[in-house]
Amino acid sequence: MDFIIQALGYIFDPVNYLGENAILPRLADHLIYTGLSLFIALVVAIPLGLFIGHTGRGKNFAVAATSSFRAVPTFGLLLFIVLLNGLGLWPLVAVLVILAVPPLLAGIYSGIQAVSRSTIYSARAIGMTEFQILSKVEVPLAIPLMLGGLRNATLQVIATATIAAYVGLGGLGRFIIEGLALHNFVLALVGALLVMMLALVIDLSLAGIQKLVTPPGVATVLTRKATDKQPKILAKIAQEREG
Amino acid sequence: MEWLWENREMVMGLLIQHVGLSVVPIIASLLVSVPLARIARRYRSLRGLLLGAFGLLFTIPSLALFVTLPAFLGTKILDPLNVVVALTIYGVAIMVRGTADAFDSVPNDVLDSASAVGYSPGSRFWRVELPLAGPVILANLRVVSVTTVSLLSVGALIGNGGLGYLFTNGYQRAFPTEIIIGVVLTLLVALIFDQILLAIGRIVMPWDRNTRSPESSIQPDLFAEAAH
Amino acid sequence: MIQYKEVSKRFADGTLAVNDFSLVIPAHKTIVLVGSSGCGKTTLLRMVNRMTTPTKGSIEIDGEDIAGVDPVALRRRIGYVMQNSGLLPHRTVTENIATVPTLQGMGKAEARALAMEMMDVVGLERSLSxxxxxxxxxxxxQRVGVARGLATDPNILLMDEPFGAVDPIVRSELQRELLRIQSELGKTIVFVTHDIDEAFLLGDKVVILEKTAKIAQQGTPEEILENPASEFVAEFVGANRGKRHLTIVENDNSSDRFVLVDGLGRPAGVLELSASQRAGSDVQLKQPKANSVSKARSVSNKTVQAGDA
Incomplete structure (x- = not known):
């Protein structure tokens, strides 16, 4: 516990905020890695996820890919790519993007898939265009699950960006790696606590946003059970759409 | 390949370490989360608290958790216990929600009728409730297994990463082949663990379709990704 | 007027849902397509707004082949009401009702006012808006669903088992409401159901379908009950048995009221003869015997038994 108190003392001492190896620049690095990677990942995942979710095409592939991706050791992937491409911002961002896309994709397409088929059917039957169905029905209803995917992707990226310090990149992980190398346990704890706080703050903010944007009156609509209880007729419709 | 043959003893040792260090958290997650989930079902007010607390633990990046635990456990930084406890925490964080949902999915009237035909509370749990929740629990355990095996490699940074050592060593020696071998072997371990869990499921729950077809509807939360 | 011309539909999996179906649906009437599940009635309905495309034949609305009409534009001028309402869960009642007008560019205030009017039409409290x-x-x-279907004031309203998922009391309420609305608006309604009582209650004309949408009989409810075209129809409408087969119980106090019993011997209602009917009675009542059931005349009359519909 002494270590924790010492580490907290370090964190809350403004002396350690600015300077070459201080907290704020490393925090900034961490945020830049995270933000940049998530941005690129979103640019990739949103159109792809919307396409898969709306059309149902490539869904099996996406499910298999996202779930088997869990098994890939991200640490090994990171070191491999950095080793081949050299140290720098872009190899790291490339790895982080690769890691962020599957959970984002899963959130988007499964969010759309969870929208009741009968709701979508009726939207089409009263004369919505496919784009209107997507933008006015599927996306608003899928947003909570989409943000769930964003939360997972963000945690993934923050965690992996921490490990990136091992290959000499910046970010809050530097404190941990340096602490371990110098046998300075307090310094390692400083890094660990900072990363935890960062992850927590960002995740809680996203959770807050998630609550905020959940359309009123739909809290129960998004449960899996709701989609299972579809009239048999709709199976026929689905059949026909595929045909 | 040549490298692998020359270093087969080291790799074998790492493989065994990897298996050992990941089996413990996987089993521990199961043993801890089932009673926790039961408590969550029994005491509604505790449910939110419990799930929330593990949700927060789940947000902690792995490396941060690895180096923080010694301060709480009083262990040395290189003690394998740190990694085992950390992975157990993640495992429980993934499992406790899924397991609570699994118990919730057991219909109340089934439980009532079990009591009505004379099951004692204890035997009702073991013979009715647990078997019915079993398939969903197994599905979650499979996620935990895969996640644990893949996450363990980060432990190489504090000397307990099993096959993760091949990553750090390969990186330091600028030898990508070694990293690839590490990745492939890790995937292999994950795959074998998954098959073992499926086989156990088939033996223990022969009535369950889910253990036969992995593409069934009751899959664990897609979002219980390995976030670390 | 809607006209089916030798329409067939084979699904991608090979199932033949509709086989060579032809029918003329006159304007401003309620036509009920009724049949067991899987007879193709819903498929027929969906062809009208191109939610399903026939594999053979054509459908014309007021003489225009709909195959040449943009499906979205077509759907916007046809009202559609389905089972489980199909409302958008993230939109309020008024937003749901005014969905199509809003899509067509109607302003917010105007759309809301329109939605409120439609709520009145379908008998919904404005406080639910x-x-x-x-x-x-x-x-x-379901009322919101009907209001949404009527919001663009379409000539045609398609109703796909709209009252199938509500309990019997609410269903009969909704059915009466639909009769009232239709008497005021006079739309061309195509209504699909598997419930023959509902079909007889609502339909100006009823079309009874067998497998692959083969027309077993079409006509007014009276025509069908009076003269079932086949054993299948008689069986389907239950004209020879059960609660539709009514007989008069003789009374001995010579009043103009007769108790009717159904095929199972349960009292089903009361038949009251007017003076003129009594005078020129073609109901030849035999000399009453106490507590006996006469077979003087079988009455198949939907107004008599409407109470339990």
Missing amino acids: DRYPSQLSGGQQ
Whole structure:
């Protein structure tokens, strides 16, 4: 516990905020890695996820890919790519993007898939265009699950960006790696606590946003059970759409 | 390949370490989360608290958790216990929600009728409730297994990463082949663990379709990704 | 007027749902397509707004082949009401009702005013206007569904088992409401159901379908009951048995009221003869015997038994 108190003392001492190896620049690095990677990942995942979710095409592939991706050791992937491409911002961002896309994709397409088929059917039957169905029905209803995917992707990226310090990149992980190398346990704890706080703050903010944007009156609509209880007729419709 | 043959003893040792260090958290997650989930079902007010607390633990990046635990456990930084406890925490964080949902999915009237035909509370749990929740629990355990095996490699940074050592060593020696071998072997371990869990499921729950077809509807939360 | 011309539909999996179906649906009437599940009735309905495309034949609305009409434009001028309402769960009642007018560019205030009017039409309290569908009862949701279908004032209203998922009391309420609305608006309604009582209650004309949408009989409810075209129809409408087969119980106090019993011997209602009917009676009543059931005349009359519909 002494270590924790010492580490907290370090964190809350403004002396350690600015300077070459201080907290704020490393925090900034961490945020830049995270933000940049998530941005690129979103640019990739949103159109792809919307396409898969709306059309149902490539869904099996996406499910298999996202779930088997869990098994890939991200640490090994990171070191491999950095080793081949050299140290720098872009190899790291490339790895982080690769890691962020599957959970984002899963959130988007499964969010759309969870929208009741009968709701979508009726939207089409009263004369919505496919784009209107997507933008006015599927996306608003899928947003909570989409943000769930964003939360997972963000945690993934923050965690992996921490490990990136091992290959000499910046970010809050530097404190941990340096602490371990110098046998300075307090310094390692400083890094660990900072990363935890960062992850927590960002995740809680996203959770807050998630609550905020959940359309009123739909809290129960998004449960899996709701989609299972579809009239048999709709199976026929689905059949026909595929045909 | 040549490298692998020359270093087969080291790799074998790492493989065994990897298996050992990941089996413990996987089993521990199961043993801890089932009673926790039961408590969550029994005491509604505790449910939110419990799930929330593990949700927060789940947000902690792995490396941060690895180096923080010694301060709480009083262990040395290189003690394998740190990694085992950390992975157990993640495992429980993934499992406790899924397991609570699994118990919730057991219909109340089934439980009532079990009591009505004379099951004692204890035997009702073991013979009715647990078997019915079993398939969903197994599905979650499979996620935990895969996640644990893949996450363990980060432990190489504090000397307990099993096959993760091949990553750090390969990186330091600028030898990508070694990293690839590490990745492939890790995937292999994950795959074998998954098959073992499926086989156990088939033996223990022969009535369950889910253990036969992995593409069934009751899959664990897609979002219980390995976030670390 | 809607005209089916030798229409067939084979699904991608090879199932033949509709086989060579032809029918003329006159304007401003309620036509009910009735049949067991899987007879193709819903497929027929969906062809009208191109939610399903026939594999053979054509459908014309007022003489225009709909195959040449843009499906979205077509759907916007045809009202559609389905089972489980199909409302948008994230939109309020008024937003749901005014969905199509809003899509067509109607302003917010105007759309809301229109939605309020439609709520009056379908008998919904205006105080429900800002509720979400999940906050409504099943019957209220269906009313919103009907209001949405009517919001663009379409000539045609397609109703796909709209009252199938609500309980019997609410269903009969909704059925009466639909009769009232139709008497005021006079739309061309194509209504699909598997419930023959509902079909006889609502339909100006009823079309009874067998497998692959083969027309077993079409006509007014009276025509069908009076003269079932086949054993299948007689069986389907239950004209020779059960609660539709009514007989008069003789009374001995010579009043003009007769108790009717159904095929199972349960009292089903009362038949009252007017003076003129009594005078020129073609109902030849035999000399009454106490407590006996006469077979003087079988009455198949939907107004008599409407009470239990």
